[in-house]
Amino acid sequence: MKTLFCFTALAGILGLVILDCGAPMDPVGGLHSNGGSNSITRAGKPATGCRTIQDGGLMDSAGNPLTLGFDQFGYNYQAHEFNGTYDSVDRVLDGKYWGQTGDYVxxxxxxxxxxxxxxxxxxxxxxxLDRDGASGISKGWLTNQVEGDYVDASGNLQHYTYFVKIVWVGLGGSLWGQYEVIQEVNNDPAGGYHGLQFKAAAPGFGLNDHWTQQ
Incomplete structure (x- = not known):
């Protein structure tokens, strides 16, 4: 059975919390770009009032300019997608996940x-990049899909996949205080997990009509 512990943070809502890696992730250094006012001043604000990645002047959490397409770490902010490894989530390719080591990296x-x-x-x-405009709170939905290998207690190499959907539901949510897991799929035969583990009664990506329509 794959047992992992990871550090993850929800920017603008919570401080650092520790979650099992089976829980959904929103890495603060990944899904939340971090730029300074100097970059905006240099480029000038577009006439539309909103700056896009194409306009330039937006920065990632490490101070690098955001560009279209996938960057070296696996982030594609234009397409709302990350495709990389736990190692590259923190935007530092050092064989660690936020300074932590393990076979999941x-x-x-x-x-x-x-x-x-x-x-x-x-x-x-x-x-x-905005999170629900000026509120700074991530609303809508997020999915995680994980695939990897591990060595079990008998020394055998095992393979697993994991998938989870989460949605924002407002104050009172059981995850991070404002979110809910609405679907969880775990395929880890050696650990005794086979397919769908949980699915909420709500359809689509939400527990209310607004998010279900997206």
Whole structure:
């Protein structure tokens, strides 16, 4: 059975929390770009009032300019997608995940998110990609898809896949205080997991009509 512990943070809502890697991830250094006012001043604000990645002047969490397409770490902010590894989530290719080591570091991780979770525009003028406009809170939905290998207690190499959907539901959610897991799929035969583990009664990507329509 694959047992992992990871550090993850939800920017603008929570401090650092520790979650099992089976829980959905929103890495603060990944899905939330971090730029300064200087970059906005140099480029000038577009006439539309919103800056896009194509316009230039937006930065990632390490201070690098955001560009179209996938970057070297696996982030494609324009397409609302990450396709990389746990190692590359923190935007430092050092064989670690936020400074932590483990056999999961090279496991494949793919994330997709809605525009309300993290937009591909800056309409607030702070040099960052917006999370639900000025609220700074990730709403909408996020999915995680993980695939990797591990060595079991008998020394045998095992393979696993994991998938989860989460949605914003407002205050009172059981995950991070404002979110809910609505579907979880775990395929880890050696660990005794075979397929769908949980699915909420709500259809689509949400527990209310607004997110279900996206």
């Amino acid at each position: 090279d496991d494949r991780l793919r994330m997709k998110w809605s525009d309300d979770w993290l937009s591909n525009k800056d309409c607030t003028g702070d040099g960052k």
